Amino acid sequence: MPSKTETRRENLRQRLIELGEAVITEQGLPALKARSLAVEAGCSVGAIYNVFPDLHHLALAINGRTFKRLGEQVAGAVSALTDTPACERLVAMGLAYLDFASENTAAWTALFEIDMAVGEEIPHWYMAALEVLFDHIRRPVAELRPDLSPEDVEFLVRGLFSSVHGIVWLGLQKRISAVPRHEISRMITLILSEIGE
Template sequence: MASKTQSRRDDLRTKLIELGEAEIIEHGLPALKARDLAAKAGCSVGAIYNAFPDLHHLALAINGRTFRRLGAQVAGAVEPLAEAPACERLVAMGLAYLDFASQNTAAWRALFEIDMAVGEDIPGWYMVALEALFDHIRRPVAELRPDLCAEDVEFLVRGLFSSIHGIVWLGLQKRISAVPRPELSRMITLILSEIGQ
């Protein structure tokens, strides 16, 4: 029975995820440091590498949580609007995305800052969570544009997500655009409304 050791390792895993999440929420991905984590978790630096292969995988686990929170918030924004017009639902999702990014800027940025060139060790759930997000967008888009084939709907979904993401990303960046919050809402509404004709 390896229960004692196993459970202790699992405890450390979750403790590291929670501490790391707090750090990323507060100070962003670059603030995720091995020695800081070890000090806060009350373990040695080496112990981290027993729970995770490296800091990259810890960051991925934290990003997983952020992704689920994001998905829940976006889903929560459209749920009450099940009967509303598709265009309205699209706008609601776009604004929910902006809200989440505004309220969780550091953690949300970490979703895209993480170095993806590392290799194929991007976990499957990463793509799964992304697809779940796309699912929410696909429904209203398909309703709005029955003239498009499935493939074109798919591209429009990805294009719309990327567009809104770009607006929020550059808008929340201090330097490139620095657009005040209400104007970001208007831009998102404008883009999503025009798509729906």
């Protein structure tokens, strides 16, 4: 049975994650500030450090949620396409990734902006979340390129993910030089269509 203290802490923890998520979603990772968070949560600054070792870990918890939403959205884009050619399924996932990133730019940016050097501990679920995405990509890739060894399929899977990520990342960077959405999707389509031709 959780003690009064434990439930209070757990409530605060959840409240901080939700408030922090709103901040990151609306203003990005750099806007996550201990003092303003404390005001919003109606607690003291120190209270934050009672439930998280530091702000970095709060950000990680928030990124965990974002990763989950991202995975669901990409998975959702292919789950309905069982009889669709593999190449089109690949493109659909790439475009779903672009959709998520452009609809949740600040939160998605935070996924890769966070300083992984801190504490040298990359949460295992961070890599696990990526693996889930890779799983979805592997099937169509293996179908399209039966000539490749399993190792090369794996490299191609990771290479394709990184490629789409790179196109979206550089494409969404900065409004001023930002590439129009339809140009980004054309790049993704062109690159992914090269596979298995």
